[in-house]
């Protein structure tokens with residue numbers, strides 16, 4: 216079997232691996248390249264392979280940097296099968312449609328051709344089959360099995376076998392234990408492994424402190440009669456926040472202030488979460504059996520329409536507003552920031568990574584004045600960040616994922632990382648005694 220690293224080599228985003236067992240060409244992931252403009256431009260380049268020759272795509276999870284180029288693959292001739300877990304399929308449909316909307320606006324703004332359109336997304340969805348963990352999918356001579364990667368709901372590591380050679384694709388690995396999705400499974404036994412390295416050079420803050428910090432901020436905001444703004448990522452981070460808010464309210468640790476979930480995408484994603492409670496960890500399933508709603512409480516209002524969103528303004532402080540986008544680069548959060556960034560009683564709480572050049576990053580870096588919708592706005596509110604909401608494993612967890620079943624490993628490919636990749640590669644060699652490489656883009660290896 217041959218593997219080619221068509222994306223995700225030396226970069227966190229754009230995961231795309233081509234496998235050829237001599238009979239069928241298949242892919243694992245087909246992700247969008249995200250980040251700097253020069254890098255994003257590569258999404259418009261032709262694929263390294265002929266999409267019409269690809270028989271199947273196995274998807275690890277529904278983040279756009281793993282699924283975002285599927286509609287383009289379809290547009291360029293792919294008509295094979297797509298496999299993933301069932302939640303990944305449903306989340307992907309929502310996220311692809313949402314990204315199409317953003318791409319459409321960007322295409323007009325930057326006068327560039329559309330990467331794909333709605334018809335391509337519809338086409339992709341007709342080819343997609345959702346399954347479960349530990350079920351073996353047979354396709355040609357390939358056998359694929361999904362293991363819980365603990366990263367986002369439905370995320371999987373894939374063990375792929377063909378011609379008696381087993382290769383494991385980590386996908387993105389979670390920061391375990393995470394509420395709701397629980398603990399990731401360790402790497403299954405294999406001959407070759409691809410391991411992600413987003414945080415291959417980092418160590419996270421201890422888990423379990425996020426709820427306490429969140430509680431403290433809410434109490435401060437309530438006492439100061441301010442507004443707590445949380446720019447949130449629609450997927451995972453929002454559900455994690457809702458889950459913790461629900462616990463704080465039900466345990467009477469915070470007063471019942473109005474909470475608004477002001478993101479249509481996050482509202483829809485939460486509905487998919489509720490549909491797949493069989494993927495939740497035991498603790499969450501027990502809570503559901505007791506009649507507890509994990510992502511809902513009396514003082515929560517989900518504002519789907521623009522009119523409902525505008526009505527948030529007429530609700531007096533204190534209040535909590537969770538709105539997208541997570542890096543304040545677009546979305547409804549901008550309307551709230553326009554209004555409350557100048558308010559010294561209010562707080563902006565940052566719960567995720569803020570990329571260089573984003574508005575969220577500028578505020579976090581201490582800019583005292585920013586531009587929102589062509590208006591210069593002073594930043595007088597409190598600005599706080601919580602790091603513990605990361606959905607990625609750190610270096611220690613990455614090594615722990617690999618070590619129990621690494622005896623038969625012949626080579627490790629360290630992928631989906633930038634500064635993290637060479638550091639993790641060295642650690643794998645030193646601590647696990649395995650041969651490890653950081654492959655280059657379009658580099659091919661024999662898996663024998």
Ligand SMILES: [Zn+2]
Pocket residue numbers: 276278366387
């Ligand atoms: Zn991911």
